[in-house]
Amino acid sequence: MYAQMIKSEATQDDPEKLAAFQARIDAGEKIEPKDWMPEGYRKTLIRQIGQHAHSEIVGQLPEGNWITRAPTLERKAILLAKVQDEAGHGLYLYCAAETLGVSRDEITEMLLDGRMKYSSIFNYPTLNWADIGAVGWLVDGAAIMNQVPLQRTSFGPYSRAMIRICKEESFHQRQGYDAIRKMAEGTPEQKKMAQDALNRLWYPSLMMFGPSDKDSVHSAQSMAWKIKMNTNDELRQKFVDQTVPQAEYLGLTVPDPDLKWNEERGHYDYTDPDWSEFFDVIKGNGPCNVDRLAARNKAWDDGKWVRDGLLAHARKKAARKHAAE
Amino acid sequence: MKNEWPLWEIFIRGQHGMSHRHVGSLHAPDAEMAIKNARDVYTRRNEGVSIWVVEANHIAASSPSDKGPLYEPSESKVYRHPTFFDIPDEVGAM
Ligand SMILES: [Fe+2]
Ligand SMILES: [Fe+2]
Numbered sequence: 308m309y310a311q312m313i314k315s316e317a318t319q320d321d322p323e324k325l326a327a328f329q330a331r332i333d334a335g336e337k338i339e340p341k342d343w344m345p346e347g348y349r350k351t352l353i354r355q356i357g358q359h360a361h362s363e364i365v366g367q368l369p370e371g372n373w374i375t376r377a378p379t380l381e382r383k384a385i386l387l388a389k390v391q392d393e394a395g396h397g398l399y400l401y402c403a404a405e406t407l408g409v410s411r412d413e414i415t416e417m418l419l420d421g422r423m424k425y426s427s428i429f430n431y432p433t434l435n436w437a438d439i440g441a442v443g444w445l446v447d448g449a450a451i452m453n454q455v456p457l458q459r460t461s462f463g464p465y466s467r468a469m470i471r472i473c474k475e476e477s478f479h480q481r482q483g484y485d486a487i488r489k490m491a492e493g494t495p496e497q498k499k500m501a502q503d504a505l506n507r508l509w510y511p512s513l514m515m516f517g518p519s520d521k522d523s524v525h526s527a528q529s530m531a532w533k534i535k536m537n538t539n540d541e542l543r544q545k546f547v548d549q550t551v552p553q554a555e556y557l558g559l560t561v562p563d564p565d566l567k568w569n570e571e572r573g574h575y576d577y578t579d580p581d582w583s584e585f586f587d588v589i590k591g592n593g594p595c596n597v598d599r600l601a602a603r604n605k606a607w608d609d610g611k612w613v614r615d616g617l618l619a620h621a622r623k624k625a626a627r628k629h630a631a632e
Numbered sequence: 633m634k635n636e637w638p639l640w641e642i643f644i645r646g647q648h649g650m651s652h653r654h655v656g657s658l659h660a661p662d663a664e665m666a667i668k669n670a671r672d673v674y675t676r677r678n679e680g681v682s683i684w685v686v687e688a689n690h691i692a693a694s695s696p697s698d699k700g701p702l703y704e705p706s707e708s709k710v711y712r713h714p715t716f717f718d719i720p721d722e723v724g725a726m
Contacts, residue, residue, distance in 0.1 A: 342696045388676075395673050402657045405639070411659055412636045471656070475677075614661075615635060621662035 309362035309426045309450055311517040312589070313355045313529065320345045332533055337463040340406035348532055353407050353414075354423070355534060356465055360400035361418045361425035365599050367393050369433040370442060378436055385482050386439065392475045399471055403464035419604050427585060430593030431511050437490050437497075441504035443483015445512040445550065451476045452546050453516070456536035465534070484553065491557040498558070505554065506562045510580040514588075516543040519579060547577045639688040640666040642673075644680035652684050660685075 325345055331338065338344055367390050374390065377383035401411055417423040428446055433439060454476060458469045490501040517523060517539040529535035547566075554561050569576045588596070637659040643652035655674045660666035666685040674680070694702060710716050719726050 339696065341693070391672075391676065395676065398658060398673055399656055402639075405657075410636060467656075614637065617661040617665065618635060618637060621665075624662065 309453065309515070310355045310358040311424070311426060311515070312523075313351060313358065313535075320347075329531065332461045332531075336461075337466060338461050339463045347528070348534075349407050351529060351532075352462055352465065352534055353404055353409050355529075356400050356404040356407075356468075357409070357414050357417070357423050358425060360397045360404060360414070361423060362429065363393050363397035363400060364418075365425040365429045365603060366446075367397075368599055368602055369429060369431070369595075370439060372433055373436060373439045376436070377439075382486065389443070389479050389482060392479065396468075396472050396475070399468040400465075403462075403468045406464045415607065419600070419607055421591070421600065424589065425599075426515060427588045427593065428511050428515050429599060430588050430595045431508070432595050434507075435500060435504070437487060437500040437504035438508065440483050440485075440487030440490060440501070441508045443479050443481075444487055444553070445483075445505075445508050446515070447476055447479040447483060448550060449512050449515045449546050451480060452542045452549075453537075459533070459536065461533035488557055491559055501557065502559050505559050509562050510584075513543055513546070513577075513580045514585045516540075516546070518582060518585070522582070544574055547575050551575055637661050640670075640685045641688050641691060642666070642670045643684040643686070644670070644674055645682040646680055647678070652682065655679070657688060663687075 324343060328338075328343065328345060328348075338348075370386060370390050370393075374383060374386050377386050401414060404414055405411060414423070418425065428449075433442060451473070454469055454473050458466055458473055460466045460469065487501050487504065490497040492498075520526070520538045520540040523539050526535055526538060530538075551561055551566065563578045566575055566577050568574075587593070591597075638661075639657055640660055640663075641657050642655050644655050645652045658666065658669050658673055660669050663685055667683050670683050670685060675683070706712070
């Protein structure tokens, strides 16, 4: 998902405190920043919320890439609003992470020097306008699958950030589906572009949910703590079941020859993505890893004089006011 | 980090005359910029008509360990709720 392969940190706390903490979570209580919490819970959450925040921020790059080249002024305004929302999502999540005792600069620097990750999906390029439609439809669609249950996560600030985010996500997915629908219903050439976008983005979208459950070793503790609400395969299946009819409506073909409805299971059978590609992208070898990190580093470095200047101005103003009192 | 912008807590009053409500936080160099940023971050869809910003380190908060002494005394005072009293039906709405 936006947070993939989050390893639960081991916890070495007083067993009695741990049991009381687990009882609170089992009773559906929210854990708030000043409450006692296991060190492992705190660290795992910083990593998970941080990775989620980084994904929102880095996720602006593939879409921002098309703002100036949107086909109409209306599409441009819509895409601009969508990308602005993603900046907001990043900010809500950074603030939630900060309540756990990590500073904004620290967490930003961990992204910039590669100590923290963002979702593998944003290491794929957006080659043409059809990709922008496909990203809203598929990538935001996949994100929603994971974010809706996370509204009930045990950590209060994370849950509240998720509630705000979910309110805005449906616009993202719908504008994407609307954009790709225009192309699927357009000229044969446009329809071909829509199909091509689906072909390229289908498996990377399935990868967003993380490795298959049988290879996903870190889930149990996170699920007990209610910071992971469903298994990777559960969410992936749900996404496939929801998306296939949407593709059919568009007259597009999901690029999986073995995809078929399984009457007995009540789900689609589908082909897993190529996991070696996924691990390779995670390691830094996707088509855009280098570009994405370079763009974030450049933005951070180029913005330094603005951050410093505004702070210096604020301090000077405060000192002047203080002197006048 | 000494050059990190301070954290501000953001409170917004919605359209319908309710009190300002805490909606989240953000970093800004000063109050003026905090209000401008709060407008962009927290009111993109008409969520509010008034914004308060308070620097986070100016907020004093009760601590979780005081939960017992602070809130338990009110638990035993059920007579503070109107439903404690039986009013005969004949009397009508009260
Ligand atoms: Fe988002
Ligand atoms: Fe989104």
